[in-house]
Amino acid sequence: MALRTIRISGDPVLTRKCREVKEMTPRLAELIDDMFETMYEENGVGLAAPQVGILKRICVIDTTGETPLVLINPVITEKDGEQTGDEGCLSLPGKAAPVTRPMHVVVEALDREMKPVRLEGEELLARAMCHEIDHLDGHMYTEFAVGPVHDVVYEEEEEEQEEEA
Numbered sequence: 793m794a795l796r797t798i799r800i801s802g803d804p805v806l807t808r809k810c811r812e813v814k815e816m817t818p819r820l821a822e823l824i825d826d827m828f829e830t831m832y833e834e835n836g837v838g839l840a841a842p843q844v845g846i847l848k849r850i851c852v853i854d855t856t857g858e859t860p861l862v863l864i865n866p867v868i869t870e871k872d873g874e875q876t877g878d879e880g881c882l883s884l885p886g887k888a889a890p891v892t893r894p895m896h897v898v899v900e901a902l903d904r905e906m907k908p909v910r911l912e913g914e915e916l917l918a919r920a921m922c923h924e925i926d927h928l929d930g931h932m933y934t935e936f937a938v939g940p941v942h943d944v945v946y947e948e949e950e951e952e953q954e955e956e957a
């Protein structure tokens with residue numbers, strides 16, 4: 793496993809639409825491992841392949857530190873409710889802005905064995921799923937912000953609670 797370089801907002805790779813994954817390969821399996829390692833290293837709760845420069849429909853999410861999820865070719869099939877709160881992104885370090893997202897989503901995707909899975913997300917997980925899937929279509933959360941993008945300074949003891957994705 794290895795850390796990958798996170799692309800920063802302004803990099804054109806973050807505005808491109810990603811391609812579907814047709815089959816798992818050793819190279820993609822390594823990419824997924826590297827994405828998890830990079831996400832945990834940066835205290836993120838999610839990371840999408842284009843954020844490390846790969847235009848494939850793959851995201852990794854872990855909102856608890858103990859529930860790693862791999863989403864390949866994910867599609868949101870149900871949305872309910874609404875939540876508005878600050879969101880951050882590893883591709884826009886030190887910034888956050890309020891975004892309105894569904895409170896509950898259902899996502900259909902493939903897991904790392906390319907088996908179909910149906911995942912439900914509430915609250916932060918629903919937010920992370922929407923945020924990461926947006927990356928696969930070339931969108932940053934700032935496009936959907938309902939308030940100003942502002943600076944965020946995390947205290948050392950709060951680092952575990954960062955919600956950058």
Ligand code: ZN
Pocket residue numbers: 880881882883923927957
């Ligand atoms: Zn992001």
